[in-house]
Amino acid sequence: MPSFLGVDLRGHLDLMLLATLRDVGPVHGYAIITSLRERSLGAFDLPEGTVYPALHRLERDGLIDSEWDARAPRRRRVYQLTTAGAKALAAKRHDWREFARGMQVILGYGATLEFG
Amino acid sequence: MSEIERYLDELFDRLAGQGAAGRRALTEVEDHLRTAATDAVASGLAVDQAEHAAVTRFGSPAMVARQMRSADGATRRNRASSAAWLLAGLALVGLGTAYLVSARRILQPQDCPVLLTSSCYMRDHLANSTASAVIAAAAGTALLLARWLAVRYARLAPARRGFAFTAVLMLVLTAVFLGIMGWPPVLHVLFLSGRPSAILIAVALIDCVAVAVSLADSRPRQHLP
Numbered sequence: 216m217p218s219f220l221g222v223d224l225r226g227h228l229d230l231m232l233l234a235t236l237r238d239v240g241p242v243h244g245y246a247i248i249t250s251l252r253e254r255s256l257g258a259f260d261l262p263e264g265t266v267y268p269a270l271h272r273l274e275r276d277g278l279i280d281s282e283w284d285a286r287a288p289r290r291r292r293v294y295q296l297t298t299a300g301a302k303a304l305a306a307k308r309h310d311w312r313e314f315a316r317g318m319q320v321i322l323g324y325g326a327t328l329e330f331g
Numbered sequence: 332m333s334e335i336e337r338y339l340d341e342l343f344d345r346l347a348g349q350g351a352a353g354r355r356a357l358t359e360v361e362d363h364l365r366t367a368a369t370d371a372v373a374s375g376l377a378v379d380q381a382e383h384a385a386v387t388r389f390g391s392p393a394m395v396a397r398q399m400r401s402a403d404g405a406t407r408r409n410r411a412s413s414a415a416w417l418l419a420g421l422a423l424v425g426l427g428t429a430y431l432v433s434a435r436r437i438l439q440p441q442d443c444p445v446l447l448t449s450s451c452y453m454r455d456h457l458a459n460s461t462a463s464a465v466i467a468a469a470a471g472t473a474l475l476l477a478r479w480l481a482v483r484y485a486r487l488a489p490a491r492r493g494f495a496f497t498a499v500l501m502l503v504l505t506a507v508f509l510g511i512m513g514w515p516p517v518l519h520v521l522f523l524s525g526r527p528s529a530i531l532i533a534v535a536l537i538d539c540v541a542v543a544v545s546l547a548d549s550r551p552r553q554h555l556p
Contacts, residue, residue: 243362244359244362245362262390264390264394265395265398267356268395268399271356271402287362289361291359291362292355292362
């Protein structure tokens with residue numbers, strides 16, 4: 216599977232992280248990255264170190280929250296979506312659908328299969 | 332020393348000066364790398380290969396540290412803007428109000444001769460500048476109100492209690508200083524019609540101090556358990 220390590224993927228990292236947290240619930244960074252890779256069938260195989268700064272930025276913006284997991288054998292930060300994050304995710308998903316629809320129209324019918 | 336240890340040492344050096352945010356990042360990275368290496372060993376890799384794979388997949392310490400610093404830098408800018416905004420509002424309200432109070436004392440009714448005495452001359456000028464002081468106080472109030480709304484609804488960083496206390500203290504000390512200097516004339520220079528730039532310069536100077544103080548005191552205070 217191709218890996219999209221360029222700017223395009225990084226531009227949509229926030230959306231992917233919010234969507235992952237919505238679907239898998241409160242998890243630590245490693246689980247988020249693993250989930251992201253597995254759910255994309257390896258397509259989104261970005262440098263893992265880029266995820267943590269993005270998580271910190273989302274937390275700073277109030278879209279996710281985090282706390283130390285006292286049950287883990289090592290100190291481990293667990294992240295979860297906030298109400299504001301859920302709203303932002305809904306808005307970003309809407310924007311993405313509009314973007315994808317527009318791109319399909321521009322690229323032609325054949326592009327639909329690639330998006331799917 | 333293992334490859335993960337070497338990686339963490341380098342990241343530690345590159346995150347120097349980041350305070351609690353840096354410690355938190357380092358703790359998360361260590362957990363991530365050790366978990367990834369453990370998973371790789373479980374899937375059949377040798378320990379050395381597993382650690383190398385974990386470190387390689389994570390990205391270079393320079394890249395990670397740069398992005399971590401960038402995220403923290405945005406926070407600092409947010410706090411600096413918030414602090415400057417607070418100080419500008421307080422300065423305008425404080426100086427405007429101080430002028431109006433001091434001018435009111437001098438503007439008591441008195442008979443002035445045709446040839447103006449110095450007190451009558453001052454009175455005339457103070458009366459001309461009162462409008463500027465009212466505008467400054469109103470503008471300061473609007474700034475403080477807008478800042479409160481930005482903190483509440485636009486994620487502007489709130490002022491730390493210590494910083495807000497320092498800001499008020501600075502304003503009071505400024506008023507006392509102006510009082511020692513004979514503040515109606517000094518404030519009069521600030522609000523003199525035709526010299527609004529004096530007010531802007533004063534506010535800009537206070538803002539510079541606010542930004543400097545804020546940057547010196549803006550490290551996130553997130554505590555490890």
